[in-house]
Amino acid sequence: MDILKFLTAGSVDDGKSTLIGRLLYDTDSVLADQLEAIQNANRKNDDGTVDLAILTDGLKAEREQGITIDVAYKYFQTDKRKFIIADTPGHIQYTRNMVTGASNADLAIILIDARKGVIEQTIRHSYLVSLLALKHVVVCVNKMDMVAYDEDVFEEIKASYLKLASQLNLSHITFIPVSALRGDNIVNTSVNMPWYSGKSLLEHLETVEVAEQNVNLPARFPVQWVIRPQTDELHDYRGYAGRVASGTFNIGDAVTVYPSGTKSKIAKIEVFGGELNAATQGASVTIHLQDNLDISRGDLLALSTAAPTIANRIEADICWMDTKPLDTSTMYLIQHHSKVTKCKITDILYKVNINTLEKINTHDLGLNDIGRVEIKTADELAFDPYEINKNNGGAIIIDSRTNVTVAALMLRAGV
Amino acid sequence: MDYLDQLEAEAIAILREVAGQFEKPALLFSGGKDSITLVRLAEKAFRPGKFPFPLVHIDTGHNFPETISFRDHLVQSIGEKLIIGLVQDSIDSGKAVEQKGKNASRNALQTVTLLETIEKYGFDACIGGARRDEEKARAKERIFSVRDEFGQWDPKRQRPELWNTFNGKIHKGENVRIFPISNWTELDVWNYIKRENIALPSIYFAHQREVVFRNGQYMAAADALQIDATDEVSTRMVRFRTVGDMTCTAAVESEKTDIDDIILEISQSKISERGARMDDKVSEAAMEDRKKGGYF
Numbered sequence: 035m036d037i038l039k040f041l042t043a044g045s046v047d048d049g050k051s052t053l054i055g056r057l058l059y060d061t062d063s064v065l066a067d068q069l070e071a072i073q074n075a076n077r078k079n080d081d082g083t084v085d086l087a088i089l090t091d092g093l094k095a096e097r098e099q100g101i102t103i104d105v106a107y108k109y110f111q112t113d114k115r116k117f118i119i120a121d122t123p124g125h126i127q128y129t130r131n132m133v134t135g136a137s138n139a140d141l142a143i144i145l146i147d148a149r150k151g152v153i154e155q156t157i158r159h160s161y162l163v164s165l166l167a168l169k170h171v172v173v174c175v176n177k178m179d180m181v182a183y184d185e186d187v188f189e190e191i192k193a194s195y196l197k198l199a200s201q202l203n204l205s206h207i208t209f210i211p212v213s214a215l216r217g218d219n220i221v222n223t224s225v226n227m228p229w230y231s232g233k234s235l236l237e238h239l240e241t242v243e244v245a246e247q248n249v250n251l252p253a254r255f256p257v258q259w260v261i262r263p264q265t266d267e268l269h270d271y272r273g274y275a276g277r278v279a280s281g282t283f284n285i286g287d288a289v290t291v292y293p294s295g296t297k298s299k300i301a302k303i304e305v306f307g308g309e310l311n312a313a314t315q316g317a318s319v320t321i322h323l324q325d326n327l328d329i330s331r332g333d334l335l336a337l338s339t340a341a342p343t344i345a346n347r348i349e350a351d352i353c354w355m356d357t358k359p360l361d362t363s364t365m366y367l368i369q370h371h372s373k374v375t376k377c378k379i380t381d382i383l384y385k386v387n388i389n390t391l392e393k394i395n396t397h398d399l400g401l402n403d404i405g406r407v408e409i410k411t412a413d414e415l416a417f418d419p420y421e422i423n424k425n426n427g428g429a430i431i432i433d434s435r436t437n438v439t440v441a442a443l444m445l446r447a448g449v
Numbered sequence: 450m451d452y453l454d455q456l457e458a459e460a461i462a463i464l465r466e467v468a469g470q471f472e473k474p475a476l477l478f479s480g481g482k483d484s485i486t487l488v489r490l491a492e493k494a495f496r497p498g499k500f501p502f503p504l505v506h507i508d509t510g511h512n513f514p515e516t517i518s519f520r521d522h523l524v525q526s527i528g529e530k531l532i533i534g535l536v537q538d539s540i541d542s543g544k545a546v547e548q549k550g551k552n553a554s555r556n557a558l559q560t561v562t563l564l565e566t567i568e569k570y571g572f573d574a575c576i577g578g579a580r581r582d583e584e585k586a587r588a589k590e591r592i593f594s595v596r597d598e599f600g601q602w603d604p605k606r607q608r609p610e611l612w613n614t615f616n617g618k619i620h621k622g623e624n625v626r627i628f629p630i631s632n633w634t635e636l637d638v639w640n641y642i643k644r645e646n647i648a649l650p651s652i653y654f655a656h657q658r659e660v661v662f663r664n665g666q667y668m669a670a671a672d673a674l675q676i677d678a679t680d681e682v683s684t685r686m687v688r689f690r691t692v693g694d695m696t697c698t699a700a701v702e703s704e705k706t707d708i709d710d711i712i713l714e715i716s717q718s719k720i721s722e723r724g725a726r727m728d729d730k731v732s733e734a735a736m737e738d739r740k741k742g743g744y745f
């Protein structure tokens with residue numbers, strides 16, 4: 035059994051909270067005391083049934099305002115799979131939250147209100163999904179009960195979405211007509227839409243194949259920590275601890291260490307209480323090299339046959355996440371895996387109007403803005419273009435005065 | 450990759466980030482299954498080296514004796530350092546005031562002792578075993594969760610946390626709570642304990658115990674609990690789903706004496722783990738308030 039991480043995106047009132055609540059409720063994932071809490075809550079649906087949306091909103095302040103304002107994580111499982119839902123708000127002022135949620139997801143569910151069809155928000159959400167390079171999209175056309183479960187409505191929305199998707203480079207798109215409120219095609223197949231022969235949302239989530247192609251990507255290993263016990267019996271022990279970002283490392287593989295460029299071979303791959311012949315994407319291991327090199331936290335081991343991009347001038351897409359706007363004269367920190375170095379964002383090439391996808395010339399980037407920038411870093415970074423290998427192509431910007439994470443970067447190319 | 454391998458690898462990576470990013474981290478050890486799991490994960494992250502942090506136990510003085518002896522035994526067998534912060538010391542020095550009345554508990558006072566301990570040793574990161582599935586307020590908490598000088602959590606000012614990139618940069622006086630098993634569920638923890646053959650304090654398994662029926666739940670009839678003549682005391686087969694302070698950790702009736710039975714019981718159970726903790730029942734948002742106040 036594996037884990038599927040997915041994100042839900044929709045505009046306010048499209049029924050996102052109800053949909054998640056429905057998934058949890060119909061899979062029997064709501065526990066008695068939680069159920070009791072929602073039954074006792076003041077908020078009810080118009081027809082007096084419990085409001086499943088309450089299951090997904092957490093914080094008091096949010097409850098008062100009646101909106102979800104941060105990424106909340108929800109967990110449930112079926113016999114086939116475990117699921118982690120990143121529930122993110124859909125409003126434009128929370129773009130950064132959606133970007134955050136999308137950064138760790140394998141799949142995105144995009145909600146469309148059947149009465150409204152593809153609207154500005156749909157464009158924005160789909161753009162972000164493509165920006166963060168999510169490979170799988172499920173479009174749920176919700177509130178089908180309010181359009182008399184009409185097939186034509188569904189088909190029209192599908193056609194207009196496909197047009198949008200072709201502009202955005204989105205692939206693997208699945209369309210499902212649903213009613214989150216009534217439960218049609220969420221967990222159980224709907225009797226109200228006999229014209230739909232596809233899977234229910236849950237069936238799709240249980241079976242969709244997302245096993246990352248990362249195993250076939252060039253091997254990358256960011257060093258997090260050097261294990262050196264320096265005891266008598268382990269005097270010469272020197273292990274490089276980290277997690278394989280992409281690809282596979284085998285014993286005997288020739289590797290290059292970045293940024294130094296020194297080369298060696300893998301002598302041993304250790305885990306607690308044992309050794310492995312190979313370590314693939316996602317595994318936390320300790321690697322030993324044949325030669326005694328000077329390697330420390332922040333360095334990257336890469337297979338010598340497939341070098342990453344090495345650069346200190348980099349073009350990247352950026353999502354600005356701080357209330358204080360981007361300042362091209364400020365020195366920031368950039369963190370790429372465990373590597374932290376100083377940087378300046380030297381140039382704003384353009385900003386994207388994420389509702390229309392139009393590129394705009396600008397000198398300003400503020401909270402929730404997305405654009406293309408050029409960065410100059412103090413030390414060189416060893417990265418891969420984000421769209422090819424997102425596990426070695428994402429980075430964050432930290433404001434060294436406040437220590438806050440102020441931007442997400444999708445690194446594209448050295449310049 | 451199997452889900453337990455995925456969760457394990459993620460937790461190990463988080464622990465190594467703590468080691469790499471902080472000067473003086475600590476692992477908050479409660480003696481419960483979640484922190485015992487963290488100890489195993491730390492072994493996986495750092496052996497054959499030593500842990501780059503001590504274990505820190507905030508002891509209310511009302512712990513189950515089984516938990517304390519388990520703790521001491523574990524610390525000895527792994528050969529790591531243990532620091533104990535005593536709530537009694539905070540009470541004696543006047544920094545904390547003991548609650549009165551029937552439902553009195555030292556649970557809330559742990560916050561005071563924890564903050565005192567953090568200050569005394571200058572810890573800049575505290576690793577905890579909290580999980581997002583435990584409670585609604587936790588569902589939005591980051592894996593690296595920054596606290597101000599007063600230990601407070603501000604849900605509105607959390608840092609965006611992208612990919613597996615963790616920003617642990619802080620100002621002097623601030624510290625970060627780190628939750629390596631954020632993405633685990635209660636059942637995941639139990640399945641991992643089984644797979645890894647990890648030993649637990651005996652109170653997790655069914656045993657005969659004197660209990661008091663109070664507020665709809667069975668509480669251990671311990672010295673720390675004020676018991677009146679009107680209280681209904683009985684001896685029952687029970688076990689505990691969490692190992693907190695004896696004054697606020699309720700028992701569930703159970704015949705389950707081995708881990709397979711417990712896993713089965715939990716997967717069929719309809720009460721969430723925190724439902725067995727009285728201190729969270731006080732108000733719907735109790736946990737959130739305590740987090741803002743600097744509790745774990």
Ligand SMILES: Nc1nc2c(ncn2[C@@H]2O[C@H](COP(=O)(O)OP(=O)(O)O)[C@@H](O)[C@H]2O)c(=O)[nH]1
Binds near residue numbers: 046047051052179
């Ligand atoms: N008729 C109908 N109403 C729905 C459906 N899904 C959600 N709603 C209602 O739409 C409103 C907004 O839903 P909510 O889940 O809170 O939306 P969110 O803002 O996207 O989380 C609520 O009144 C829901 O009861 C649906 O499939 N059919």
